[in-house]
Amino acid sequence: MPERRPDPAAGPAAGPHGPGTPGGPALPAPGRALPPAPVDLGRVAEGRVEFENWKGEADRPSPPPPAPLPPAQRVGFAVMGLGRLALEEILPAFAECGLARPVALVSGRPEKARAVAAQHGIGREHVYGYDDIHRLRDDPVVRAVYVVTPNGLHRDHVRAVAAAGKHVLCEKPMANTPDEARDMIAACRDAGVKLMVAYRCQYEPFNREAIRLVRSGALGAARLIEASNTQVQGTGAQWRHRAALAGGGALPDIGLYCLNAARAVLGEEPVSVFASIVNPVGDARYAEVEETVAFTLRFPSGAIAQCATSYGAHESKDMRIRLEKGSIELENAFAYRGQRLRVARRAGDNEAVEEVRLGAKNQFALEIDHFAECILRDAAPRTPGEEGLRYHLVMAALYRSAREGVPVRLES
Amino acid sequence: MPERRPDPAAGPAAGPHGPGTPGGPALPAPGRALPPAPVDLGRVAEGRVEFENWKGEADRPSPPPPAPLPPAQRVGFAVMGLGRLALEEILPAFAECGLARPVALVSGRPEKARAVAAQHGIGREHVYGYDDIHRLRDDPVVRAVYVVTPNGLHRDHVRAVAAAGKHVLCEKPMANTPDEARDMIAACRDAGVKLMVAYRCQYEPFNREAIRLVRSGALGAARLIEASNTQVQGTGAQWRHRAALAGGGALPDIGLYCLNAARAVLGEEPVSVFASIVNPVGDARYAEVEETVAFTLRFPSGAIAQCATSYGAHESKDMRIRLEKGSIELENAFAYRGQRLRVARRAGDNEAVEEVRLGAKNQFALEIDHFAECILRDAAPRTPGEEGLRYHLVMAALYRSAREGVPVRLES
Numbered sequence: 001m002p003e004r005r006p007d008p009a010a011g012p013a014a015g016p017h018g019p020g021t022p023g024g025p026a027l028p029a030p031g032r033a034l035p036p037a038p039v040d041l042g043r044v045a046e047g048r049v050e051f052e053n054w055k056g057e058a059d060r061p062s063p064p065p066p067a068p069l070p071p072a073q074r075v076g077f078a079v080m081g082l083g084r085l086a087l088e089e090i091l092p093a094f095a096e097c098g099l100a101r102p103v104a105l106v107s108g109r110p111e112k113a114r115a116v117a118a119q120h121g122i123g124r125e126h127v128y129g130y131d132d133i134h135r136l137r138d139d140p141v142v143r144a145v146y147v148v149t150p151n152g153l154h155r156d157h158v159r160a161v162a163a164a165g166k167h168v169l170c171e172k173p174m175a176n177t178p179d180e181a182r183d184m185i186a187a188c189r190d191a192g193v194k195l196m197v198a199y200r201c202q203y204e205p206f207n208r209e210a211i212r213l214v215r216s217g218a219l220g221a222a223r224l225i226e227a228s229n230t231q232v233q234g235t236g237a238q239w240r241h242r243a244a245l246a247g248g249g250a251l252p253d254i255g256l257y258c259l260n261a262a263r264a265v266l267g268e269e270p271v272s273v274f275a276s277i278v279n280p281v282g283d284a285r286y287a288e289v290e291e292t293v294a295f296t297l298r299f300p301s302g303a304i305a306q307c308a309t310s311y312g313a314h315e316s317k318d319m320r321i322r323l324e325k326g327s328i329e330l331e332n333a334f335a336y337r338g339q340r341l342r343v344a345r346r347a348g349d350n351e352a353v354e355e356v357r358l359g360a361k362n363q364f365a366l367e368i369d370h371f372a373e374c375i376l377r378d379a380a381p382r383t384p385g386e387e388g389l390r391y392h393l394v395m396a397a398l399y400r401s402a403r404e405g406v407p408v409r410l411e412s
Numbered sequence: 413m414p415e416r417r418p419d420p421a422a423g424p425a426a427g428p429h430g431p432g433t434p435g436g437p438a439l440p441a442p443g444r445a446l447p448p449a450p451v452d453l454g455r456v457a458e459g460r461v462e463f464e465n466w467k468g469e470a471d472r473p474s475p476p477p478p479a480p481l482p483p484a485q486r487v488g489f490a491v492m493g494l495g496r497l498a499l500e501e502i503l504p505a506f507a508e509c510g511l512a513r514p515v516a517l518v519s520g521r522p523e524k525a526r527a528v529a530a531q532h533g534i535g536r537e538h539v540y541g542y543d544d545i546h547r548l549r550d551d552p553v554v555r556a557v558y559v560v561t562p563n564g565l566h567r568d569h570v571r572a573v574a575a576a577g578k579h580v581l582c583e584k585p586m587a588n589t590p591d592e593a594r595d596m597i598a599a600c601r602d603a604g605v606k607l608m609v610a611y612r613c614q615y616e617p618f619n620r621e622a623i624r625l626v627r628s629g630a631l632g633a634a635r636l637i638e639a640s641n642t643q644v645q646g647t648g649a650q651w652r653h654r655a656a657l658a659g660g661g662a663l664p665d666i667g668l669y670c671l672n673a674a675r676a677v678l679g680e681e682p683v684s685v686f687a688s689i690v691n692p693v694g695d696a697r698y699a700e701v702e703e704t705v706a707f708t709l710r711f712p713s714g715a716i717a718q719c720a721t722s723y724g725a726h727e728s729k730d731m732r733i734r735l736e737k738g739s740i741e742l743e744n745a746f747a748y749r750g751q752r753l754r755v756a757r758r759a760g761d762n763e764a765v766e767e768v769r770l771g772a773k774n775q776f777a778l779e780i781d782h783f784a785e786c787i788l789r790d791a792a793p794r795t796p797g798e799e800g801l802r803y804h805l806v807m808a809a810l811y812r813s814a815r816e817g818v819p820v821r822l823e824s
Contacts (some may be wrong), residue, residue, distance in 0.1 A: 003530075014721070018689070018690065018691020018692060018693050018695075018698055018702075018703070019691050019698065019699060019700070020689040020691065020702045020814055020815060021688075021689045021690065021691065021814060021815070021817075022810065022814075022816065022817035023814065024691065024693075024816065027530065027655065027660070027700065027701065027702060027815075028655045028700050029655070036520075036562075036651060037649045037650060037651065038649075039649050039650045040495055040496075040562075040650050040651050041495075041521060041524075042495070042496075042499075042524065044521075044523045044524050044527050047527050047530065047531070048527065049499055049524055049527060049528060051496050051499075052647075053646060054468075054496075054645070054646050054647065054650050055643065055644060055645065055646050055727075056643075056644025056645060056646050056724075057642055057643045057646070058644060058726060059726065060727065062496065062500055063500070064500075065496070065499035065500045065503075065504075066500075066503075066504050067531055068531045068532070069531070070530045070531060070533060071532075071533040072533075082461070082801065083452055083453075083454070083463075084452075084463050084466075084474065084477070085456075086479075087463075087477035088474055088475070089478045091477075091478075092477075092478050092508070095507035095508055096504070096507055096508070096712065108448075109453060109456075111456045112453075112454065112456050112461055115456050115459050115460065116461060117803075118459065118482045119459070119478075119479055119480045119481070119482060120480070120483075121482060121483040121484075149710075159553055176740055221572045231467065231468075231471055232467060232468025232470060232471045233466070233467065233468060234465060234466050234467050234468050234469070235451055235464075235466065237449045237450075237451050238449060238451045238452050238466050239448060239449065239452050241527055243439065243440045243441070248439070259775075276433075277430070277431075277432045278430065278431045278433065279430025279431050279432065279433065279436065280430060281430050281436075283430075286430055286431065287431060287442050288431070288439065290430075290431065290439060291430070312468075314470060314471065315467075315471045315472065322611045323442070337771075337772065338769065338772075359749075360749065360750075360772070399432065399439070402432055402433060402434075403433070403434065403438065403439075404434065405433075405434035412584055
């Protein structure tokens with residue numbers, strides 16, 4: 001152990017000293033540079049660069065540098081549907097992917113598609129219209145299509161992509177109805193292509209840590225999950241307010257995350273559900289789709305999820321999990337970013353609340369890279385079409401419960 | 413205003429209802445899709461796509477989609493020095509840039525450079541060694557070089573890049589000494605190239621908001637700034653522990669951020685400084701460079717900054733600003749990510765503490781894009797070499813103060 005205390009010979013008034021202090025030797029003037037040391041140079045193994053940890057053991061080591069695949073080896077994706085989600089989140093997220101890259105676009109608006117293609121260095125020959133989907137078959141640089149069109153179009157678009165022989169990553173909700181979801185699963189199976197639904201929170205690190213913590217058993221049995229996903233809609237002129245395009249209102253669009261999270265945390269399927277819908281009377285925005293849904297999911301283990309979603313309550317997207325031996329709070333659980341995770345449990349005679357700060361990662365990039373890895377390794381995705389079908393069955397039961405005013409049992 | 417209350421004609425027991433509820437009409441089954449509405453389609457103007465706000469006015473609108481320049485129009489950068497910072501932060505950050513892209517590498521390790529070049533799609537003909545810097549002159553795709561080598565090599569590397577006619581973005585600290593900094597400024601001026609020093613926090617949104625708040629005057633005069641930047645070093649075999657390569661220890665490496673932030677927040681130059689250095693006696697890691705420095709900066713307005721930096725205290729990188737009418741706390745102020753900003757001030761008879769949550773952006777990407785924009789528009793960078801020279805003058809005064817045990821005045 002190096003000495004921090006003063007040398008007694010230096011006299012009683014001397015404080016801790018060392019080079020550069022009044023009591024210590026001078027710090028040397030910068031001189032000739034020495035050759036670099038291995039700890040700074042790193043080493044190369046299988047095309048990746050690795051560095052030794054240079055920090056003290058009680059500081060976090062820095063994560064290894066990203067090692068993206070060479071661009072030509074990444075899985076080429078076409079992005080279908082150039083709305084807000086594609087332009088604000090998905091296309092930017094590709095820049096953080098290591099296994100995937102955007103190589104084509106499908107859009108009904110040629111001017112928009114050309115502008116976006118230019119931004120991302122996508123050649124015009126890789127820009128398709130919706131009448132051209134079959135032509136993707138002859139574009140070898142495209143191995144998968146990320147379908148980001150309105151929900152009510154997913155079925156036809158996924159069928160067309162599967163018919164063109166390309167793997168499909170489909171935005172959530174998977175479709176408008178259970179029958180459409182079944183149809184999509186069958187189409188992809190028959191075409192021999194993979195189908196994944198983009199339940200992005202299942203790829204987001206804070207959600208995954210919450211799932212891990214609950215399933216580890218360290219906090220005992222999960223009793224209650226409280227999950228909320230709310231926001232306020234503006235104009236009713238948008239597609240989310242048309243039943244034909246959206247398949248529903250707040251429930252399939254944002255309430256689905258509560259359902260998704262409860263199921264992922266518990267690793268169980270709900271056995272009965274109860275839902276209450278409230279819509280503002282006379283508001284044309286809510287003539288076709290619902291504004292507010294509160295719902296209860298009952299699971300085989302006895303865990304209950306109390307969920308709430310609304311198109312009329314200020315933006316908040318949080319989850320709390322109350323277990324026998326602790327509680328977990330995940331703020332911004334369902335948001336694109338800004339997650340904060342706190343875990344409360346007994347510490348002797350006290351209660352300790354620990355904030356777990358994980359390195360934030362772009363969840364869209366993680367989700368896209370997961371699907372790319374499944375394609376590269378011929379593996380099954382974590383969130384396949386079958387999972388999407390389950391949610392549609394639960395949502396159908398929720399709508400029925402809300403309509404009839406009674407709880408509804410689900411078949412297992 | 414739409415009606416949320418029940419229709420009295422529905423009877424006294426009916427709660428709020430609407431489509432999909434027991435008291436209301438059925439939600440329609442999904443039918444034929446309608447053509448998309450303008451609010452969903454967006455519009456294209458000058459190669460950018462814009463969307464109308466679709467949210468209620470009390471929810472945050474989503475920011476406009478990124479509109480990166482087409483790749484061939486972005487400013488091509490060579491990255492010089494493939495250590496941790498380049499591989500873990502800078503090269504990944506380029507993926508989030510809209511105006512810049514990495515097109516070349518300069519490294520002394522051919523195997524490492526080839527691996528990194530492959531990951532980023534950089535052709536082998538754009539990989540240079542340190543003996544090749546002059547050859548950058550003949551590589552038209554390179555317009556700027558980001559120098560990420562050890563501090564003690566910056567002077568020679570910046571001179572070589574300037575001699576090759578390329579603009580220079582130089583990592584901080586700018587050099588080892590004020591004389592080296594002067595030399596670099598002169599070399600770039602003589603060669604007619606731009607020189608920017610990578611004080612990344614001046615491009616980071618939370619730091620910029622703190623600066624804006626203080627300079628707005630809304631919280632009155634700034635009295636005290638408390639800034640700390642600490643971490644724990646492991647092995648002394650790394651270049652940061654060699655005076656010739658690092659020019660100093662904690663002060664130029666991480667303490668510099670405290671100095672940089674105080675000056676940026678106040679918009680003033682310090683007039684006198686006082687520093688105390690403490691080094692563990694007999695620790696070979698601190699024979700050439702200092703471990704811990706506490707320092708005081710006095711500004712013309714009367715504001716005082718109390719700063720602290722250490723290579724021996726657990727990682728923390730925070731700033732507090734105490735003003736006449738409020739206080740500002742910026743957690744992780746100097747970290748690569750994880751900033752949290754709180755502003756405390758009077759609210760009537762109470763104290764209100766507001767957390768300001770800004771959209772996080774990659775500060776390296778913002779810094780690189782800033783320099784690229786300066787090149788594209790032929791503008792002066794926000795953090796030029798002259799600013800780097802000022803810091804070296806202040807740091808020289810701090811070392812002198814620590815060595816002599818007295819405060820040191822700075823020339824204005």
